[in-house]
Amino acid sequence: LGMAVLVGCRSFWQSFRVQSAHRQSACRLAAAFFSRRYVLSNRVVLCPRLNGHGAVTRYYSSDSKDDLRVRYLDGEDSGIVVVGINRPKAKNAISKNLVKxxxxxxxxxxxxxxxxSVILxxxxxxxxxxxxDLKERAKMHQSEVGPFVSKARAxxxxxxxxxxxxxxxxDGAALGGGLEMxxxxxxxxxxxxxxxxxxxTKLAIIPGAGGTQRxxxxxxxxxxxxLIFAARVVDGTQAQQMGLVSHxxxxxxxxxxxxxxxxxxSREINPQGPIAIRMAKLAINQGIEVSVVSGGVIPTKDRLEGLAAFKEKRQPQYKGE
Structure with a gap:
């Protein structure tokens, strides 16, 4: 079970490998919504930054500190956090550094x-x-494997x-631990x-990071x-039909x-009462059973602001208080 999080099925990637030409045109492919900086052969190439909220800087670099880029958006998108995985040479495989x-x-x-809200x-x-990251896994001492698997699962x-x-x-392939994430x-x-x-199961193991439950x-x-027995891979259209993805x-x-x-x-979620959203998530995830009265009355400043805005026929200004 512990090995399951270490999946990176090589046979799949022989069929669905990202072509080098596609990688070389990465700047063109994402310039529509990212301002990006490429680090190629010690040379920085800037792609044009487009106007508008939600732009996120993409970094292509072999430096491990760039394995993950986190952007707290601002302006009208304040409150949205974009967490971007960035390991192009390793197909975003889960490494010790990425987990950290x-x-x-x-x-x-x-x-x-x-x-x-958070976008991964x-x-x-x-x-x-x-x-x-099976290449990294192969270089690990046996004593490192258990702690790494436990931390990845955690x-x-x-x-x-x-x-x-x-x-x-x-927007691309999500396999094994990637789909579990x-x-x-x-x-x-x-x-x-x-x-x-x-x-x-193609590697004679099972999903070990919550996939068999989630x-x-x-x-x-x-x-x-x-799907698990057959190690089946589906596309986005099939995934929506079976409810694996919402859209x-x-x-x-x-x-x-x-x-x-x-x-x-995320922009639809942002204007809603922050505490109410957090409580709703907690209630759904943990199956909290509350009465209609106790579940509908939340003694917060946001609740009072919501009632006032409704009465005054204006948009509420929630502060998460």
Whole structure:
């Protein structure tokens, strides 16, 4: 079970490998909504920055400090946090450093009361997350494996426990631990061309980071068993039909269609009462049973502001208090 998080199915990538030409055109593919800086052969290339909220800087670099880029949006999008995985040479595979950086990001988000929603996405065109970094795994001493697997599993649990809505924007392949990471989010949005699957049984192991529990809860027991038993990979359209993703959007020339739809959804969530959203998530996740009276009356300043705004026929200005 511990090995399951270390999935990176090589046979799948022989069929669905991102072509070098696609990687070389990454700047063109994402320039439609990202301001990006490429570090190639020690040379920095700037792509044009477009106007508008929600722009996120993409960094392509072999430096491990760039494995994860976290952007707290501002202006009208204040409250939205974009967490972008950025390991282009490793197909965003889950490494020790990525786990460490994601833990730090999650902890920062948990402490920040101004955060209202989180978008988990990829900064690498055509990839969400390919599972674990098997090349790194092969170099680990046996004594390192257990602690790493436990920490990776704990990370996905912590991601699922964030108090604010989380949205996985799947614009590319999400396999093994990569899909388990997306399953830990509240909502999944994919492009129609994205590939998803818990392919662990191809390696004679099983999903070990919550996939065997979360997938049945999302799509039903029987169908989850079918996908896991067969190590089946589905595209975004099929994933929506079975309820694995909430929305499947047609991929655009920039390769960011799922991210853009996720940003739209975050903008729908942002104006709502922050405490009410957190409480609703907690109630749904833990199955809290409360009476209509106790569940509907929340003694907060935001509640009073909501009532006043309704009476005065204006938009409420919630402060999360």
């Amino acid at each position: 950086m994601m833990f730090e990001a999650v902890e920062d988000i948990k402490k920040n009361k101004k955060v209202r 996405c990829s900064l690498v065109p055509g990839i969400f997350c390919a599972g674990a 990370l996905i649990t912590e991601l699922g426990s964030l108090p604010v809505p989380t949205i996985a924007a799947i 997306a399953l830990a989010c509240d909502i999944r949005i994919s492009s129609n061309t994205a590939k998803m699957g818990l392919v662990e 997938l049945p809860r999302v799509i039903g027991v029987s169908l989850a068993k079918e 499947s959007v047609e991929q655009n020339d920039s390769g960011d269609a799922a991210y853009l739809r996720a940003l739209e959804l």
